């Protein structure tokens with residue numbers, strides 16, 4: 001569990017529409033319609049959560065294997081209690097334990113050499129994680145300096161664009177650069193997304209290799225806390241990201257979020273040119289003409305450059321800095337530790353976010369996902385109650401959860417197929433769900 | 434390996450005489466004719482001048498060879514270690530090490546097959562013998578890996594391109610050189626990925642020479658898992674899970690492989706010589722290994738020191754204090770300004786002084802002359818005299834206390850304000866250290882050099898550098914003990930005084 005997530009529970013959800021946002025699209029709150037009770041959760045675990053797919057996704061085969069049985073699960077309870085090192089022998093065992101314990105959510109950890117249940121009987125050094133999905137975590141709270149439409153826990157379709165572009169950038173790098181294929185994105189239930197890579201090769205990475213992957217991806221270095229000091233020419237991954245981000249920058253930052261209409265914010269964020277006269281002139285100009293929009297300020301840069309009649313060489317430097325500003329504003333802001341540590345636990349897909357009641361549904365980076373329309377537990381319950389169709393239909397299929405479960409099912413089937421091809425030696429097993 | 438009782442010189446000598454010639458491994462010996470050995474080694478060296486030392490050594494080795502070979506290699510390792518401690522860049526180390534290797538452990542192939550085998554035997558066995566010696570502690574293991582990796586690198590760089598390729602092919606790594614067609618196809622991405630390294634690593638400052646280099650460079654295709662460092666820094670192009678590594682980075686891949694291998698096998702090395710009663714054979718080598726650390730075991734050093742002219746008065750003269758390492762000067766400064774030292778500082782300094790030849794009577798006079806400037810003589814006699822006599826083994830358990838070495842000094846609690854024990858290279862702020870170094874007579878650029886070394890966090894490395902600078906580069910010994918520092922400085926100054934005396938005499942005549 002990340003610390004930001006633990007904080008969010010105590011915070012009253014609030015939405016603060018920015019004065020500069022156009023009135024047309026008010027932030028839509030993904031907040032609880034009502035509190036999720038423990039009986040709601042029990043109902044959900046019993047009738048809706050697609051355990052079989054989650055099991056197969058982690059097991060990589062229809063029959064229980066050590067990929068699942070030696071894997072750690074953690075429970076978090078409404079009381080705040082947290083129980084680590086649970087493990088299960090089968091799909092049935094898995095479902096039964098969760099229904100019985102009824103945690104407010106459960107998290108997925110690594111596969112260990114020793115069954116996590118038995119950890120007390122072995123020395124600590126033996127509890128070494130062997131394999132785990134490669135995971136990434138992006139959260140909108142890390143975008144607060146460029147996010148004006150909402151703040152704190154609130155999100156809307158506008159600021160979700162940061163996540164959408166992040167998933168696109170990550171997805172293409174994971175596929176084209178690292179050659180991974182089995183990549184799924186999961187809505188965290190409130191204002192972020194997790195990415196899970198299930199390729200065998202990804203699961204087998206050790207910590208220093210995981211670190212290398214995240215450092216490769218983490219162009220901003222720890223959510224931009226360190227100075228961006230990129231080498232030129234840009235590495236192909238950075239160049240490709242810049243190309244993707246340029247269009248989004250105009251749309252998301254300059255037109256919609258407009259974070260630099262605030263003059264102070266603009267001074268801090270924009271005056272980073274390696275030419276002091278330019279910084280000085282810009283600042284003077286913005287002091288004389290306060291409150292210019294981000295779009296205006298961005299074009300002011302070129303204007304002042306012309307005024308100063310900068311040489312070709314200097315203009316090159318200005319353009320390079322502008323590219324870095326685009327990266328700083330829009331490049332994915334990643335939580336490094338989630339990716340690096342093998343024993344890090346992450347909330348399972350299809351859990352209910354305890355604060356919002358939203359289902360943590362998986363989505364595909366290729367299709368547009370709208371978090372404000374994500375299924376919510378109460379809504380699902382109403383859909384079942386209000387079901388007028390065929391009585392034979394099971395609960396999932398009576399609800400708007402159905403398409404998410406189906407597409408996750410397809411994804412898992414694919415994963416199992418390629419896993420089986422990898423394992424060629426096994427005789428043909430039918431993949432029944 | 435608890436064979437302490439056999440460590441006495443006599444015991445080992447008799448054992449060694451009876452031990453005679455021993456086999457490294459009995460099984461292969463049966464078939465270990467000259468030809469077998471020669472082809473076995475040929476394999477271990479991939480038909481080149483380089484080995485990963487993965488297979489155990491086979492065949493007979495004489496006692497004489499065992500000892501001599503190991504010590505010759507040890508000398509090279511020590512040279513490398515001291516160069517590393519003094520922060521020498523690889524190019525400089527290479528200049529020192531390559532001639533040594535060519536002299537004592539040559540591997541250059543000649544037509545004479547017997548000679549080749551003999552050279553390889555020496556290199557192979559000496560590596561394994563030392564591996565055994567160095568497997569004893571984490572610290573030694575680390576040193577061994579570092580130094581052997583340098584040897585590996587130096588040798589690799591000295592091989593021809595053809596040999597390098599041959600060696601790499603035999604390593605059985607999932608590598609592949611890409612074809613020029615493949616290179617052409619992704620030339621843009623390959624170039625932008627490595628351009629910064631060409632610039633900063635290979636110091637190709639202009640675009641034309643970088644382009645030139647790139648055109649000639651070959652690229653290796655390798656699973657990205659093998660090169661985490663290059664991935665982290667985005668120094669290579671990645672495509673479909675493969676990293677495309679320029680050949681000039683190849684040595685990094687190889688050393689990574691070499692180091693990894695060595696680390697893995699070091700701990701299990703004691704099993705490498707199954708039939709070897711190794712302890713008695715290793716003793717002379719182990720003694721050599723520890724030589725720098727326990728130079729004080731040698732009583733003659735102490736005797737000589739005892740005859741020195743250090744007394745309660747001269748101990749404060751520059752003739753003596755110019756030989757002090759910084760910790761001792763710092764203690765002296767503290768004592769003469771405060772006329773007092775707290776317990777740890779007293780202990781550290783009193784034992785140091787004892788071992789530079791200050792007798793107990795002179796020591797008591799010296800301490801009293803300082804302490805009584807702030808207290809009465811009876812207080813000194815009552816509260817402090819016992820302590821100092823104790824340090825000389827005249828009170829209490831009457832143990833002949835050894836002066837503290839750097840490690841002991843560094844393991845004590847750190848000094849608070851107003852305390853003077855410890856090691857100034859660790860304990861002083863950068864500014865006060867800078868001032869101290871200046872007052873030791875170092876030039877500005879020397880001061881910055883030392884501060885730079887010091888920022889790496891190993892105080893004895895800084896002290897080693899200072900010793901080197903203060904002796905005009907003549908003493909390259911690693912400082913492990915303030916008294917060793919003192920002794921080397923004393924000898925240096927003595928020689929200097931002697932030659933100065935001579936030239937003066939010559940001038941007069």
Ligand code: SF4
Nearest residue numbers: 758760839856896915
């Ligand atoms: S390194 Fe050793 S000798 Fe040098 S100052 Fe520190 S403690 Fe003294």
Ligand SMILES: [Zn+2]
Nearest residue numbers: 149150156159
């Ligand atoms: Zn928003």
